[in-house]
Amino acid sequence: MADLAVDAGHDTLVAAVDWGGTWIRVAAVSGGRIVRKDRRAKPQSLAEQYATVADMVRQTTAHLAQPPAAVGVGLAGVIQEGIVGTAHNLGFTDGADVAAALRPHLPLPTYLLNDAQATALGVAARWPHGTTAVLTMGTGIGGAVVKDGALDPGLGAAGDFGHMVIAVDGPRCWCGGTGCLEQLVSGRTLAEAARALAEAGLSPLLEARARSGRVLHAGDLQDAARDGDGRAAEILGRSAVAFSAGMRTIVATHDPHRIILAGATLAPDTWFGEAVRKHWDLIRPRWARTELHHVAEDGDAALLGAASYARNKFTAAQPGL
Numbered sequence: 001m002a003d004l005a006v007d008a009g010h011d012t013l014v015a016a017v018d019w020g021g022t023w024i025r026v027a028a029v030s031g032g033r034i035v036r037k038d039r040r041a042k043p044q045s046l047a048e049q050y051a052t053v054a055d056m057v058r059q060t061t062a063h064l065a066q067p068p069a070a071v072g073v074g075l076a077g078v079i080q081e082g083i084v085g086t087a088h089n090l091g092f093t094d095g096a097d098v099a100a101a102l103r104p105h106l107p108l109p110t111y112l113l114n115d116a117q118a119t120a121l122g123v124a125a126r127w128p129h130g131t132t133a134v135l136t137m138g139t140g141i142g143g144a145v146v147k148d149g150a151l152d153p154g155l156g157a158a159g160d161f162g163h164m165v166i167a168v169d170g171p172r173c174w175c176g177g178t179g180c181l182e183q184l185v186s187g188r189t190l191a192e193a194a195r196a197l198a199e200a201g202l203s204p205l206l207e208a209r210a211r212s213g214r215v216l217h218a219g220d221l222q223d224a225a226r227d228g229d230g231r232a233a234e235i236l237g238r239s240a241v242a243f244s245a246g247m248r249t250i251v252a253t254h255d256p257h258r259i260i261l262a263g264a265t266l267a268p269d270t271w272f273g274e275a276v277r278k279h280w281d282l283i284r285p286r287w288a289r290t291e292l293h294h295v296a297e298d299g300d301a302a303l304l305g306a307a308s309y310a311r312n313k314f315t316a317a318q319p320g321l
């Protein structure tokens with residue numbers, strides 16, 4: 001994990017929490033490295049979740065050389081200035097102050113960020129200088145803008161690239177917009193396209209896989225395209241055009257030193273990843289010097305990113321520093 005030395009040279013111990021829909025993961029992080037970690041299934045009630053997070057932080061940081069100075073919490077929801085905007089799948093109501101609710105259980109400075117931002121911050125750690133835009137593609141599309149190793153979230157949601165408008169007359173998005181990038185292309189849309197081709201009997205390979213009981217996902221659509229399936233190739237090609245248009249908007253708004261494409265679907269040796277790069281070379285602004293990089297998924301990136309965020313916030317809040 002040497003490449004992810006977010007806090008190299010700073011050995012303040014911080015606790016990181018990755019508060020997900022299924023699992024809660026906690027790590028003790030020092031010097032940009034995870035020194036201990038734990039994972040538990042997320043309890044149902046919010047009260048139990050708070051108690052579990054606090055207990056996990058205590059257990060994970062117990063008997064280390066120093067107590068944790070702060071806690072960084074990444075969770076699946078929009079976070080603005082520490083307040084949860086939307087995080088319904090965890091059971092939070094809009095406007096929840098998670099740090100304040102945790103305080104009676106865990107009296108430590110606690111800093112919140114979106115889980116995709118936490119992952120992006122962890123991923124971007126190997127490029128500590130300049131502006132890095134991280135564009136992640138999993139079930140949805142997410143990301144973050146990182147400047148000189150620190151998150152630049154604006155009021156909170158900057159870098160939520162799934163909501164760049166690509167087609168003004170496109171499908172409605174849960175965010176209230178229409179034609180957002182993640183409504184046009186995401187792991188979810190590619191999986192749905194694979195299933196639709198299989199159900200309509202339009203792809204022998206996908207039909208055979210579906211018949212065998214396999215739940216089709218984006219990778220199956222890529223396999224079909226590689227196998228010479230013209231319909232799968234056309235869907236992926238169209239999706240790559242939409243995705244590249246999103247990258248153009250990122251360059252127009254941030255002109256970053258680099259865009260980091262994160263996620264298995266975007267690997268350069270995949271059908272989709274190759275199509276994105278080819279189309280990007282065709283439509284990139286003539287003046288654009290932004291480099292493209294790819295990183296595979298890394299389960300620890302969210303924890304390292306949350307730790308980095310907490311340490312930076314904590315350090316900035318100390319008088320005289």
Ligand SMILES: [Zn+2]
Pocket residue numbers: 162163173174175176177180
């Ligand atoms: Zn949207």
